[in-house]
Amino acid sequence: MSACLQTIQDYALRSIGIGERLLPREGFTLCEQVTLIGSGMIWNVYFGVLSLIAGFFLATGLAVAKNAQSRWLHKPAEWFIFLFRGSPLFIQFFFAYFLFLSLKGVHPFFAPFTAAWLGALVVLFLNTAAYSAEIFHGALRSVPRGDIEAADAYGLSGWTRFRRITWPTTLRLAWPAYTNEAIFLFHATTLVFFSGFPAWQQRGDALYYASYFADKTFNPFVPYPILAGFFILFTLIIITLFGLVNTRLNRHLPQQTRQRLRLRINLIR
Amino acid sequence: MFSFCTDPATLDRLPWFACYLTTGVHMSFYVAFLKVVALLVVTAPVALGFGFLGAMAARAHFAPLSLVGKTYIAIVRGVPDIAFFLFFVIALDQGFEWVRHKVLCPDWDQPIRQGNDFVVCAQAKLPLGNAAQWVHETYGFALAVITFSIVFGAFAANVLFGAMRAVPHAQLETAAAYGMSHGQVFRRVVVPQMWVYALPGLSNLWMVLIKATPLLFLLGIEDIVYWARELGGARMGRFSSYPHPDWRMWYFLVLLVFYLCFTRVSEILLERMTQRLSHGQATAGGDAQRDAGLA
Secondary structure: OOOHHHHHHHHHOHHOOOOOOOOOOOOOHHHHHHHHHHHHHHHHHHHHHHHHHHHHHHHHHHHHHOOOOOOOHHHHHHHHHHHOOOHHHHHHHHHHHHHHHHHHHHOOHHHHHOOOHHHHHHHHHHHHHHHHHHHHHHHOOOOOOHHHHHHHHHHOOOOHHHHHHHHHHHHHHHHHHHHHHHHHHHHHHHHHHHHOOOHHHHOOOOOHHHHHHHHHHHHOOOOHHHHHHHHHHHHHEEEEEEEEHHHHHHOOOOOHOOOOOOOOOOOOO | HHHHHHHHHHHOOOHHEEEEHHOOHHHHHHHHHHHHHHHHHHHHHHHHHHHHHHHHHHHHHHHHHHHHHHHHHOOOOOOOOHHHHHHHHHHHHHHHHHHHHHOOOOOOOOEEEEEEOOOOHHHOOOOOOOOOHHHHHHHHHHHHHHHHHHHHHHHHHHHHHHHHOOOOOHHHHHHHOHHHHHHHHHHHHHHHHHHHHHHHHHHHHHHHHHHHHHHHHHHOOOOOHHHHHHHHHOOOOOOOOEEEEHHHHHHHHHEEEEHHHHHHHHHHHHHHHHHHOOOOOOOHHHHHHOOOOOO
16 A cells, blocks of 8 residues: 555656656556556546637637628638638648758757647647637527517617627527537547657656556556546546536526537547 | 669669669558558448447437447547547457357356466467468458457447437428328438438548548557558668658658548548538528528
């Protein structure tokens, strides 16, 4: 037991460079595997949370732009969404990494972009913005006409109407699909260290450590179920948090008409 | 490849560029595109079959069977699919070797798992140690196909399970009233009717499958990602007759465009198929066609 506490002390923050420098080489205990894979989850959470928050705002802008009348607004938005939804995230990571690598030669400003913490974050941010924008765009188009007419009758227009009527309804309609998107984004963060971006000093995410153990022990039946356990746990946390927001978004509606969170998880990129 | 590649006079002209793309190794790169298509062509029907079995199991009245089906569907939720890919390739390989070991070498008394090693007798190795290179490659590819089919079978099972439940209940009751048995209702009513409800989910799944094909690289297959990295890397004049700087960015741009075209074409074709299948159906799509006077 105390050996395990020692392991946790040594390796719990290994993925961000705090604690023991050397990874265990042989005689892997269950405790070491759980601790290191859990330590890797820090990166998954980091990528997931930051890109989701930043992507949310860009997605709102893109959805509004795609819905706009002007060609100059909706064409670029459409192309952006198509570019990121039509190609595999894995290829996007590779392309972005090598793009940043050659830009680094032009100007040292791009040097941090070749590291995973910034470069992969940018790709995930743009990617989730595109997927969420498509969801928001669909919701924006299904805002009931009556809501808009009522807002007009009350003399609301332009920005006020958007902020107080259109946008809250859009969010309410889009929320179940957006929850799925959040889960998938979270799962997609596992691709980062397998796609060109180097894991500097073996500081990787959960899947990086899981595959490290699987390679060393040649036994996939221990590390991958541990990884699965962590991911199921975090997925449940996401569902709970988004469920709370969903309840709040629907709080003005009568009980029967409230939209339940229905999770259809059949998407990856 | 081209005859002018041997002529140094063409060096400063644009056609010289073609010489870069016609080297022997590049042919492996082009074949890798066929591998991607082959994977899709094989995986899609197999995954659909797995999905069908999964959905039927989940619908079963026999509780343990239904539990198996539902677990199969649920297991892919909540866990990143890439973890499954990495897991199944080793797990399947070891599973096959373990079974062969038990059958082929019954009098082997040492444990199979010795510390960090997985030891089976020489006859049980898959593929056999003395097998040709292409056997190894085919075996690797087959493992990849099975892995993809299992993972996407679970996604398909989820879609088909929903679609089977979406078939209007009145139709099933009518069929039962005509004296059809349980199996007959399933074969004659549920299966023909469910496709229109399954199509949105299945077309989504097809797009997802296309976009999952680069993960072949992680399964150790020499696919387009592998070759793009290999061929794009900087080449020195001393080691290659076609030296060039780091072009990996451009190679991956080509892959990006390839996938964009692929998904776009699929999108258009699937849209047409939806139109065709909605014809005369009691769904919003079918109603829209009737209103437009197409039916």
